[in-house]
Amino acid sequence: MIIMTYLTLKNGFVLALFDVEFAFFAVSSLFVYFVFFTLYEVGYVINDCVAIKYESRPTLRYNECDHWKYLVFSKVLFFIFLTLLAGIIIHIDIYAIMFYGAVTLFVFILHNELSVQDRAITYFWLQFMRLMVLPYAMVHNTCTLFIMILLVFPELFRRSVRYMRIKYLLKDRKFSTFDLKASLISLFMVGILICKFAFYLIPALIFGYVIIVVGIVISIHLRG
Numbered sequence: 446m447i448i449m450t451y452l453t454l455k456n457g458f459v460l461a462l463f464d465v466e467f468a469f470f471a472v473s474s475l476f477v478y479f480v481f482f483t484l485y486e487v488g489y490v491i492n493d494c495v496a497i498k499y500e501s502r503p504t505l506r507y508n509e510c511d512h513w514k515y516l517v518f519s520k521v522l523f524f525i526f527l528t529l530l531a532g533i534i535i536h537i538d539i540y541a542i543m544f545y546g547a548v549t550l551f552v553f554i555l556h557n558e559l560s561v562q563d564r565a566i567t568y569f570w571l572q573f574m575r576l577m578v579l580p581y582a583m584v585h586n587t588c589t590l591f592i593m594i595l596l597v598f599p600e601l602f603r604r605s606v607r608y609m610r611i612k613y614l615l616k617d618r619k620f621s622t623f624d625l626k627a628s629l630i631s632l633f634m635v636g637i638l639i640c641k642f643a644f645y646l647i648p649a650l651i652f653g654y655v656i657i658v659v660g661i662v663i664s665i666h667l668r669g
Contacts, residue, residue, distance in 0.1 A: 447474045449596055449653030450579050453589060457645040459652070473535040474579055477542075480531050481578045484524040484546045487517050488553030488571075495557065537582050545581055549574040565609050572604045573597075592643055596650055599631035600657060620664035628658055 448462065451470050455461040494513035524546060532539040552574065556567035580593040606627050632654055639646055 446576065446579050446597070446653065447471050449649045450474070450583055450593065452649035452652060453580075453593055453596065453646060454584065457648045459648045462652075470583075474583065476531060476535060477537065477579055477582045480524065480527040480542065481546065481549075481575075483520055483527055484550060485553070485575070487520050487550060488557065490516055490520070491554065492557050542582060545574070545578065549578075561612060564612070565605070568608050569601070569605045572601055572608075576601055592646065595635060595638060596646065596653060599628060599635050599654060602631040603627040619668055620661050621668075622665060625658070625661050625665065628654070628661060632658075 447470070451461065451467055452459065461467060490513055525543070528539055528542050528546070531537050531542070549571070552567055552570050556564055556571060559567060576597040577594065580590055580597075584590045584593060603624060607624060610623065632650070636647070636650060639650055
């Protein structure tokens with residue numbers, strides 16, 4: 446996502462990846478992710494300590510739940526501190542990030558409140574918020590931001606159908622040819638649209654997904 450966002454900002458100019466500016470952008474992007482996931486983990490805490498009783502096949506991340514409210518409170522405070530720090534260091538919009546974080550946390554709480562069979566829609570939006578946090582923080586042009594939504598759609602689609610396959614068809618969590626097919630088909634469809642309306646962003650699409658696709662292929666090979 447870092448490479449894809451940067452190439453989008455640079456109008457698909459691949460050689461920009463070799464500029465010193467890209468290194469600074471990558472470090473700033475990692476900091477943005479760290480800030481965001483500090484708050485995102487609050488949803489995991491609530492899930493593991495409160496909503497877990499509704500799940501038949503839970504995924505546990507936290508085992509110590511005696512003081513989960515204090516943990517949530519501390520993470521929220523840490524998120525606010527990191528957001529203020531990010532505003533000073535990398536000059537992001539503090540209020541925009543706090544608003545984005547609040548919306549994400551609201552969706553996560555709603556996700557935890559729903560029964561497992563009804564969580565597909567909230568899972569979709571949670572993944573959307575995860576994938577779009579970097580473009581939201583770094584891209585300041587509305588049209589470019591909408592293009593980024595199109596660029597992240599293949600991965601959003603793959604994650605969503607994978608979630609439904611695991612939850613509703615009782616499949617295991619290991620990667621399979623299904624993940625590869627979902628990625629390639631959605632990439633092909635989005636690629637057609639990009640070729641039509643923003644051909645210069647084809648490099649961003651390719652560089653953004655080559656690691657994901659190769660990772661899936663390697664996982665399938667190792668499993669086999």
